Amino acid sequence: MTVALDQPEALIIPRPGVSALLPSRIREIANAGMGRTDLAAFWFGESDRPTPAFIREAGMASLAAGETYYTQNLGRPALREALSRYVSGLHGVEVAPERIVVTGSGVSALMLVAQMLVSPGDRVVMITPIWPNIAEIPRILGGEVARVPLTISGGRWSLDLERLLAALTPETRLLVINSPSNPTGWTIDRGDQIAILAHCRRHGIWVMSDDVYERLVYTGTMGVAPSMLGLAGPEDRVISVNSFSKAWCMTGWRVGWIVAPEALMPDFTKVIEYNTSCVADFIQHGAIAALSPNRGEAAVADLLHELKASRRLLLEGLREFPEIECPEADGAMYAFFRIAGRSDDMPLARELIDTAGLGLAPGSAFGPEGEGWLRWCFAARPEKIVDGLGKLERFLRR
């Protein structure tokens, strides 16, 4: 029996801060085209390769062994130790396991850090355009996001450092840097990092560095983008957020990590307990396998080799069209470009689905700075990219 409650319908609403969140426009476009078999879809930031077999096998072995129980809030010690070795080796600094938190994805890591640092009314500064989740998460907690747009200079995405430092007022609580960036691929350089860290130290501003794409860099020989972790001391107010999703093709596993000052660990333990309590054991076993120095690194190198080829194919293909502008960038796995005369990216993305069978993410999903742009994820087989370029050509030459 249902009981009629004496409650006006208008009261069935969440907190105003939640109603005010923007829905993801990437999802909006993908939902419009998903399931169509004639469509070449490049809208999500995900490789079309499955997770390497040795990682899947490690997860399966853990399940087969019956490892189906709760684990430690901050992650299994073996995974925190493996992450400590991995991060320390990658950035040439000692990062102790006690500074590492295992999280149920990169996006969950972003939320945990926001829950740790952002209070209502706090000023959070971001370099934009930026992946919508990074911008919306602090707003769930009442943070106020200030945006500093990248510029295009000499055909490359670049940061106006003076403008960023001016935005980092002494009242600022948190600076968020996503480098290599989703969607532009812009990658910060060491000089800018040094200036930013000095400024943030002076004013007591926290820095959260989203390093999810740090292994996906196409210039230089280091195999990793410069990270704040290589500069900051263990007591600096610097937090790095990372994920297994991109470099090991593990988007569906939902596992990531945080590096933070050790003094925060008791509080991280609490927020994790009250969010998810822990990450599933078999997932952590997969993550440990991903970090194995030989097979793990070989898998990352293999992916990067493929990405380099598909990036070249896509960028060269896009530049064949005189009406397309596609600035250069050093990292991530996207081409962010615009078509002269088409500043309406949402209708354009829909039209591309309907008339060309091509699925791209609309630039305005990444904020007002992205209006008129489109994002194409090139973590795809070369045949698929060639097919997509053919669809785009037919669309442009109609």
Ligand SMILES: Cc1ncc(COP(=O)(O)O)c(C=O)c1O
């Ligand atoms: C910049 C950035 N940060 C974090 C994430 C989160 O990755 P995941 O939640 O799959 O670990 C993504 C995913 O697209 C991303 O682009």
